[in-house]
Amino acid sequence: MAKVPVQFTLNGSEKAEFIDSGTTLLNALRDKVGDTSPKGGCHQGTCGACSVIIDGELRLSCLTLAETCNGTAITTTSGLAEGGVLQPLQRAFLDTFATQCGFCTPGMIMAAKVLLDHTPNPSRDEVVEALSGNICRCTGYEPIIQAVLTAARANSQNAA
Amino acid sequence: MAIRRGRGVAAINYPTGMNLGGDPTQALVHSTPTGNFMVTLSSVDLGQGMKQIMAQICAETIGVPTDRVVVDTADTDTGPHCMGTFASRGTHRAGNAVIQAAKEARQVMLEVAAEELEVNASDLETDGQGNILVKGAPQKSISIFDVALSAHFKRGRSISGRGMFLIPRSYPEKETGAMKPSTCYAHACTVAEVEVDDETGEVTVLTVKNVFEIGRALNPKMVEQQLVGGSWMGISHALYETTEPYYPNRDHGGTDFNQYLMPGPGDLAETEIIVLERPSADGPYGAKGPGEMCANPQIPAVANAVFDAVGVRIDTLPITPERILRALKAQAAN
Numbered sequence A: 001m002a003k004v005p006v007q008f009t010l011n012g013s014e015k016a017e018f019i020d021s022g023t024t025l026l027n028a029l030r031d032k033v034g035d036t037s038p039k040g041g042c043h044q045g046t047c048g049a050c051s052v053i054i055d056g057e058l059r060l061s062c063l064t065l066a067e068t069c070n071g072t073a074i075t076t077t078s079g080l081a082e083g084g085v086l087q088p089l090q091r092a093f094l095d096t097f098a099t100q101c102g103f104c105t106p107g108m109i110m111a112a113k114v115l116l117d118h119t120p121n122p123s124r125d126e127v128v129e130a131l132s133g134n135i136c137r138c139t140g141y142e143p144i145i146q147a148v149l150t151a152a153r154a155n156s157q158n159a160a
Numbered sequence B: 001m002a003i004r005r006g007r008g009v010a011a012i013n014y015p016t017g018m019n020l021g022g023d024p025t026q027a028l029v030h031s032t033p034t035g036n037f038m039v040t041l042s043s044v045d046l047g048q049g050m051k052q053i054m055a056q057i058c059a060e061t062i063g064v065p066t067d068r069v070v071v072d073t074a075d076t077d078t079g080p081h082c083m084g085t086f087a088s089r090g091t092h093r094a095g096n097a098v099i100q101a102a103k104e105a106r107q108v109m110l111e112v113a114a115e116e117l118e119v120n121a122s123d124l125e126t127d128g129q130g131n132i133l134v135k136g137a138p139q140k141s142i143s144i145f146d147v148a149l150s151a152h153f154k155r156g157r158s159i160s161g162r163g164m165f166l167i168p169r170s171y172p173e174k175e176t177g178a179m180k181p182s183t184c185y186a187h188a189c190t191v192a193e194v195e196v197d198d199e200t201g202e203v204t205v206l207t208v209k210n211v212f213e214i215g216r217a218l219n220p221k222m223v224e225q226q227l228v229g230g231s232w233m234g235i236s237h238a239l240y241e242t243t244e245p246y247y248p249n250r251d252h253g254g255t256d257f258n259q260y261l262m263p264g265p266g267d268l269a270e271t272e273i274i275v276l277e278r279p280s281a282d283g284p285y286g287a288k289g290p291g292e293m294c295a296n297p298q299i300p301a302v303a304n305a306v307f308d309a310v311g312v313r314i315d316t317l318p319i320t321p322e323r324i325l326r327a328l329k330a331q332a333a334n
């Protein structure tokens, strides 16, 4: 099958790959680029584990063709920590014990980051709404909701 | 037609591990040349926190800080045997094996320290910070780092230990049928409040109040984490989860997350968790197995609450709107 070139920035650095046409962004990121932070849960758009941010918007990488991402800026959970220092959102997931097996965590963090980028002080309902496309098998969700609310408080304190 | 409220209670008694065949787990502990300790297991950490708990247990037994312990899990090709991570047995079985292995390693460590300090090993104690001191004369001490170096490069000793936990299999007595299926039980009680719409059969869980008696909580935050998730899973089992609603005909079975239902973040009941700690006699530092147990009492509690609300006993899980409506119809027909 003919390979197609694809170029985008991933967490701030330029990536260029030749991929099979029809490759999902999820598979391109994991198997070609080597960023395994997006997880493949269902590969059909129902679990949210593969969530990434493309040009500021939350997207399911399992339903996105890599070749449609030319020229975009993609953010994944592995790009959040700067120099090994976790962002408040990541720290909040640790502090509230919002991770057990961790499989849903990168997707949850992506969903939460997009929420907080647009709505720095969300209500509980807004947090629930933002996470409602992501499935977690372990935590019962409450610790994840608390993580996002905790991160929002930490952000607003830093801003003040 | 109305929304009806009900309240149900249920209590459970839950064995830790299983007895068929004896239920063994083994562990190995050894020190690195710099006095860190390695725990080797083939038990699995699948998010429940096995690695953290085994590191704590090993550290406590040897007398070093937890961050000096590395735990390797889950390789059945290379690790010592474990029956598996199931039946709420991980902490209890592997923890006991780790204690035994760590005790043996500690003994070698103290013997090497005794040679270095020219005292008797029985006169030594650890400070939990990585040092070994002479009892009553703490100025006379040696770091575990130096003891490990000495063992490796000077004294030719392996600071290591083997651990094994095996509850012998209990067979039923011929006369009475009595047997001892388990040596350690956790307990829980749940009160659930529900609303049932008797027109649609839909159940909303309003509150779940749980009390769990789980022996010693070796890591209280991680225990809480298990219990919160488990309580949610219990409701999920009670009301939602099934792959085969029309067993054995799979035509309408759930095939993906659109059809295999679980409560999402918008469906959470107000949840309360209370932990009672009654250390178990044979658990590692008094622990019992909270894992599976914590997702059980919500199921009968919700079933009882549905009965309290609309007067029908649903004895097949999950308690779907369809089952409730069929039961209500049968009730009206009688």
Ligand code: FES
Pocket: A039, A040, A041, A042, A043, A044, A045, A046, A047, A048, A049, A050, A051, A060, A061, A062, A063
């Ligand atoms: S893997 Fe993309 S939504 Fe599940």
Ligand code: FES
Pocket: A098, A099, A100, A101, A102, A103, A104, A105, A135, A136, A137, A138, A139, B047
């Ligand atoms: S932590 Fe296991 S799926 Fe969410």
